[in-house]
Amino acid sequence: MQPDNEKAVYGFAAWLTASALLFIFFTWALGFITPDFYFPHVYWSVGGPAVLAVTLICYLLRVPLIGLASTQDIDDWRTVTDHHAKVIQETECLPAIGDIPIHEVTRRLYG
Numbered sequence: 001m002q003p004d005n006e007k008a009v010y011g012f013a014a015w016l017t018a019s020a021l022l023f024i025f026f027t028w029a030l031g032f033i034t035p036d037f038y039f040p041h042v043y044w045s046v047g048g049p050a051v052l053a054v055t056l057i058c059y060l061l062r063v064p065l066i067g068l069a070s071t072q073d074i075d076d077w078r079t080v081t082d083h084h085a086k087v088i089q090e091t092e093c094l095p096a097i098g099d100i101p102i103h104e105v106t107r108r109l110y111g
Contacts, residue, residue, distance in 0.1 A: 027033045029045030040048075072078045086098040 024033075025045070029042060031042065080102050081099065087101060088096060088098040
């Protein structure tokens with residue numbers, strides 16, 4: 001499958017831009033260039049990526065932990081059923097489609 005020409009051009013331009021910025025970053029971080037205009041202190045060549053890495057790690061840890069904190073306990077009744085459950089009424093004909101109460105499931109499975 002061939003990529004669209006427009007996407008290929010944009011991808012190539014993005015690659016060239018990223019390569020140029022990486023080259024400029026390394027030459028600045030290693031002290032090979034000292035531009036006449038304002039540039040941040042070389043400390044930020046390590047500090048900036050470190051701040052970004054710590055931010056990313058904190059975000060990636062926070063999202064699952066918030067999910068775990070908002071989940072009900074394993075023995076909580078809300079993990080089994082909720083207010084949308086439709087309890088089946090016993091009849092002589094075919095039963096309607098619905099939820100079987102947990103007590104009935106336990107009785108049938110475990111005796």
